[in-house]
Amino acid sequence: MQCSFKDISKLINKSNHIIITGHLQPDGDCLGSMLALYLYLQDIGKKVQVVLDDEIPLSFRFLPSIQEIIRPSQTLCSQADLIIVLDASDIERIGNLSTQTSCPILNIDHHKSNTNFAEFTYLDLSAAATGEIICDLFDYLHYDPTQAIANCLYTAIATDCGFFRYANTTSATLRKAAFLVDFGAQPNLISESLQMRAPEYIAILTGVLQTLEFFHNQQIAAITVDLTKNPLLDSEGFIDYPRYIEGIRVAIMFKIVDENTIRVSMRSTDIDVSQIALSFGGGGHLRAAGCTLTDNYLNAKDKILAAIENMLRDD
Ligand code: 5GP
Ligand code: MN
Numbered sequence: 503m504q505c506s507f508k509d510i511s512k513l514i515n516k517s518n519h520i521i522i523t524g525h526l527q528p529d530g531d532c533l534g535s536m537l538a539l540y541l542y543l544q545d546i547g548k549k550v551q552v553v554l555d556d557e558i559p560l561s562f563r564f565l566p567s568i569q570e571i572i573r574p575s576q577t578l579c580s581q582a583d584l585i586i587v588l589d590a591s592d593i594e595r596i597g598n599l600s601t602q603t604s605c606p607i608l609n610i611d612h613h614k615s616n617t618n619f620a621e622f623t624y625l626d627l628s629a630a631a632t633g634e635i636i637c638d639l640f641d642y643l644h645y646d647p648t649q650a651i652a653n654c655l656y657t658a659i660a661t662d663c664g665f666f667r668y669a670n671t672t673s674a675t676l677r678k679a680a681f682l683v684d685f686g687a688q689p690n691l692i693s694e695s696l697q698m699r700a701p702e703y704i705a706i707l708t709g710v711l712q713t714l715e716f717f718h719n720q721q722i723a724a725i726t727v728d729l730t731k732n733p734l735l736d737s738e739g740f741i742d743y744p745r746y747i748e749g750i751r752v753a754i755m756f757k758i759v760d761e762n763t764i765r766v767s768m769r770s771t772d773i774d775v776s777q778i779a780l781s782f783g784g785g786g787h788l789r790a791a792g793c794t795l796t797d798n799y800l801n802a803k804d805k806i807l808a809a810i811e812n813m814l815r816d817d
Pocket of ligand 2: 612630631
């Protein structure tokens, strides 16, 4: 059921033990939104746990209360009255937690590919980030963010719109960012924390750039990252290299997780890559989407390229 902020407020009011979760391979929007809602629910006296079934990238360790995020094995889902799933468009995206619970799920999201999997869904496709929706919710609830919450929400919003550069940036996005700065958000600290790289990052990047390939009349550019050689590799930002090449309509990053698992990230200037990701069991937005293929690298690459070329041809 699609619900309103009024419904969300009622759901929260009648729940005592609330679990907040987000998607695997968490990004700034997922983590920032989870922590902002967590701090709010704590503030209003709820018993609340913030849970994630994946590792948290080290670059986010500056986020307030990030150390309070626990793994599904550390929580008792059976005792919860409500699970709030943030920034995830399908149930598989939250990992193991989904199999541990029968209590109602409230999903707050902004993905075009949302599958309407929850009992209660608040979906706003015009929001650049789930963090924008949380901001709107706090506004509805007349709740002024603390500095910690402002930093979490600013991180959520800024990371999902490429620090106010992507097409999803609206005047509302910018207004919310300004509002959060008024409440203590620190844009310089946030961007510096997220841009800081380990020295090895640059060494690895030079190798990854050698994998750059062009397809379909130089309209598709792809890079490949081999995680079997560097399992802990931070590949944040790598996709910007193929993305910002003149004439490129679709940029792809293939990540070889293991011999038969290939993670794919896609960015586009004008075609709907969420449709392509969905057709491979993934999802995302019009211009940014991803999926994971259970196949070897060469097969996975052929399949993704064929799907993109098909869409570019139809265009
Ligand atoms: P990225 O390429 O940065 O991993 O993801 C781009 C966008 O697509 C993000 O909004 C992300 O949430 C979404 N996305 C990436 N991979 C998947 C996936 O496997 N399933 C779904 N549903 N969404 C994905
Ligand atoms: Mn998001």
